Amino acid sequence: MTTTIEIDPLTRIEGHLAIRTEVANGKISRAFCAGEMFRGFEVILKGRDPLDAQQITQRICGVCPIAHGTASILAQDDAYGVQVPDGGRLLRNLILGANFIQSHILHFYHLAALDFVDIAAITEYQGKDPLLLGVKSWIKREIESQVLYPAAPFLPRYEGKYVADHDLNVTAIRHYLDALEMRRLAHKMACVFAGKMPMAASLVPGGVTEKITARKIAAYASMLSELVTFIRDAYLPDVLEVATAFPEYFDIGKGCSNLMSYGVFPESGGDTFLPGGTYIEGKSAKLNPTYITEDVKHSWYRSGSSQAPTTGATSPDPDKHGAYSWLKAPRYNGRVVEVGPLARIFVAYGQKTHPSLNTLVDTVLSKAGVGPEKLCSVMGRHAARAIECRIVADQCLQWLNQLKPDQQVFNEFEIPDRAEGIGLTEAPRGAIGHWIRIEDRKISNYQCVVPTTWNCSPRDDRDQPGPVEQAIEGTAVDVDKDPIAAARIVRSFDPCIACAVH
Secondary structure (H helix, E strand, O other): OEEEEEEOOOOOOEOOEEEEEEEEOOEEEEEEEEEOOOOOHHHHHOOOOHHHHHHHHHOOOOOOHHHHHHHHHHHHHHHHOOOOOHHHHHHHHHHHHHHHHHHHHHHHHHHHHHHOOOHHHHHHOOOOOHHHHHHHHHHHHHHHHOOOOOOOOOOOOOOOOOOOOHHHHHHHHHHHHHHHHHHHHHHHHHHHHHOOOOOOOOEEOOEEOOOOOHHHHHHHHHHHHHHHHHHHHHHHHHHHHHHHHOHHHHOOOOOOOOEEEOOEEEOOOOOEEEOOEEEEOOEEEOOOHHHEEEEOOOEOEOOOOOEOHHHOOOOEOOOOOOOOEOOOEEEEOOEOOEOOHHHHHHHHHHHOOOHHHHHHHHHHHHHHOOOHHHHOOHHHHHHHHHHHHHHHHHHHHHHHHHOOOOOOOEOOOOOOOEEEEEEEEEEOOEEEEEEEEEEOOEEEEEEEEOHHHHHOOOOOOOOOOOHHHHHHOOOEOEOOOEOHHHHHHHHHOOOEHHHHHO
């Protein structure tokens, strides 16, 4: 007998995502990941001035606008043939680095942690922390009143297993509250060189528009120091505590185990701080962007399948037979690949490019009692995200120390009559690429292939399930009492559906 479980909408993610699963003999036999809206940013961009692109595409997402802005200006740098001076490169890295930090903190504490932390434990809190006492009073009142829509996002909750240690639960709840301030601080830190957040005003082709001053360097450094302390003393330890309490989640949500990173944070020699590359069918290789295509057999689009983004089109078809998602199905050389912090850390760890990264990965794996092969899992994704947050925060200090007041941050350029450009970088959630074609100095075609389009893609033309679908399939679930496993798997990818459907 097959039972269908639908989670629609899946909460505590960005955007509108539905998960439909078919359960047979206590395990999920098939899973379907559906993006439920169409927005049309690629259509909106046609015919516009190319310099509008980095501002319009940042509106795709309020959580990771900097990644979209960065991919857009990289595509334009490529199209215009303009070189970015070191000062502009460093400021771009510092702005994007701050966005990484806020996004990773947001994901663990405010989106995923409540899958594991027992918020009901706060009702037994006996301390004197005024913030925790306020949460205690609120949650207790909501539980007792049994209202239809209780204290979201804390309630309602599943009946499944949560952290059993009372003190750990209370500490995690306190850090949940602290993380709200840390996320605000990371946004404020980005504003030092971005001008404002979200939707940075200073990102432009050729560099950035913000000047470097000693005062701005000091302001960024002060906020970064506080964030590094939180990441070191709260975020990483909390992830390890949750991993210790849920060791079985190193064996859940493995997925396709094919990983890809474009590389991110350009360095002066032309390489990137976190390297690009692939790990497919157990073998590491260099990235080849010409292998990127998109299928639409099960997507609500009439545009052709297996097209490269350079020649791709966005033609919605909401009545298409056999389709179930507004996401396309990106593939790398025809293969399903996962992108995100796990892919970046795994690729970097395999290339042994950063001794400090490798040491931190080894330390975390040792404390968790698992090997590198267990990284492809729910807990592996959470661990990789926390590790990356620490590595990026530490590196931001190195970039900051390379800045000099009044250093050149911008090079002039001219928009050609006709040109094409590709901008490949990484968002907090994974590989992001923008492709631009210019004719008569206007945008004639613009395509975005973003992290969650890769991870939450529907089946492709060969009916291969996407990465999230594969991660869910085979998972044991209790249909009546504990369907939370599927939600935990999906949230470990940190989906952003607004980005994916753009």
